[in-house]
Amino acid sequence: MKYDKLGRSDISISRLCMGTMTFGSYNIKEEGFAIMDYAFEHGINFFDSAEMYPTPPNKNTAHLTNKIIGEWMKQRKNRNKIVIADKIAGRSIPRNSVGWLRPTGEDTRLNKEQINFAIDNSLKNLGTEYIDLYQLHWPDRLGNFFYGLEYKHKEDESISIEETLGALEENIKKGKIRHIGISNETAWGASQFIKIAEKNNWTKILTIQNPYSLVNRSFEVGLAEICIREKVGLLAYSPLAGGVLSGKYLDGKMPAKSRMSISKERYPRYWTLNTEPAVKSYIAIAKKYGLDCCQMALKFCEIQQFMSAVIIGATNLEQLKNNIQSINLELTNEIIEDINKVQLIYSNPCV
Numbered sequence: 001m002k003y004d005k006l007g008r009s010d011i012s013i014s015r016l017c018m019g020t021m022t023f024g025s026y027n028i029k030e031e032g033f034a035i036m037d038y039a040f041e042h043g044i045n046f047f048d049s050a051e052m053y054p055t056p057p058n059k060n061t062a063h064l065t066n067k068i069i070g071e072w073m074k075q076r077k078n079r080n081k082i083v084i085a086d087k088i089a090g091r092s093i094p095r096n097s098v099g100w101l102r103p104t105g106e107d108t109r110l111n112k113e114q115i116n117f118a119i120d121n122s123l124k125n126l127g128t129e130y131i132d133l134y135q136l137h138w139p140d141r142l143g144n145f146f147y148g149l150e151y152k153h154k155e156d157e158s159i160s161i162e163e164t165l166g167a168l169e170e171n172i173k174k175g176k177i178r179h180i181g182i183s184n185e186t187a188w189g190a191s192q193f194i195k196i197a198e199k200n201n202w203t204k205i206l207t208i209q210n211p212y213s214l215v216n217r218s219f220e221v222g223l224a225e226i227c228i229r230e231k232v233g234l235l236a237y238s239p240l241a242g243g244v245l246s247g248k249y250l251d252g253k254m255p256a257k258s259r260m261s262i263s264k265e266r267y268p269r270y271w272t273l274n275t276e277p278a279v280k281s282y283i284a285i286a287k288k289y290g291l292d293c294c295q296m297a298l299k300f301c302e303i304q305q306f307m308s309a310v311i312i313g314a315t316n317l318e319q320l321k322n323n324i325q326s327i328n329l330e331l332t333n334e335i336i337e338d339i340n341k342v343q344l345i346y347s348n349p350c351v
Helices: 029-041 064-076 112-126 161-173 187-200 223-230 241-246 259-266 275-288 293-302 317-328 333-345
Strands: 003-005 012-014 016-019 046-048 083-088 131-136 177-183 207-211 233-237 307-312
Touching: 012 016, 012 307, 016 029, 016 317, 029 064, 029 317, 064 112, 083 112, 083 207, 112 131, 112 161, 131 161, 131 207, 161 177, 161 187, 177 187, 187 223, 207 223, 223 233, 241 259, 241 275, 241 293, 275 293, 275 333, 293 307, 293 317, 293 333, 307 317
Parallel strands: 016 046, 016 307, 046 083, 083 131, 131 177, 177 207, 207 233, 233 307
Antiparallel strands: 003 012
16 A cells, blocks of 8 residues: 655555445445455555435434444554544535534534534544544535536625634644545635635645546646645545446446445436546556556546545445555556547546
8 A cells, every 4th residue: 555644744644545435325334344444454544434424315324434433443443543534514505405414403504513513423423532634525605516617606695714714723722633624625715725724823724525537637627736736635536436437337237236326316427428438438448458447547546646545435345455456556658648638538527
């Protein structure tokens, strides 16, 4: 396994991060334990979770992922060897309300009261005294943060970034969280978090967790420069585009018990006009060079200058073993040139 520093911190993290959002839904506890055991035994020390996991989000399963991780760390007695990243839900919106995460049932917001509650609740569920990296799952202001490139301005009374950062700073001083990050953010949002932290002499964000894959390289426009210059590392989620880059959904296939067979409607970004021709092109490149397409896709993400870690997901050990092997892959200039040619023809079909 390869390791790097978490942003500007002195925390050493594996370049592959174990995503856990299926623990408690697609995977029962015992399967989650087996996946974490294998990941840890093969050098992964970085685990990403969120208060609303597992997915798909449901009030009956909320917090289960954190509880499974907490029980695993307790049984394995390895908390001091694990870097935990957790996330607080952003603002509830009518079509995606997660108000059931709060005792009162109120819409989730990134204000001081809810941040304090969410952190304490995650600490309890994880069975730990501190969280290494605490992230804002998505912004409080209204916007198009999960799919599409278009910005449509909406005036609204959002919680100020200053209030959010102030609440996080208090929890850092209390030792409940060590570092902070953002997720599903824009270039403007990232720059504001940096600017306001500097103005108040507060802790600056270390990471941003956004989608990045062969079929969604939109991060390279705007956000990449900000993150490189400000030393904010990307934690890439969906590096295999929800499994689309494996080719298992090509030509109308829908494998039983796959994530898309259960919740395809939640991921419209992966079913656009150019998704299938792009995926077929990348699979052809992998075959040309005798590579596994999933491993090629993960390695392409990992070698980017702005990358801190690539978040891999797996619902079974076979998938996990294949994904971890990507760390040892080498991509030649010729392979990267071929990949970039496809990007020019089918630019970001899954944004």
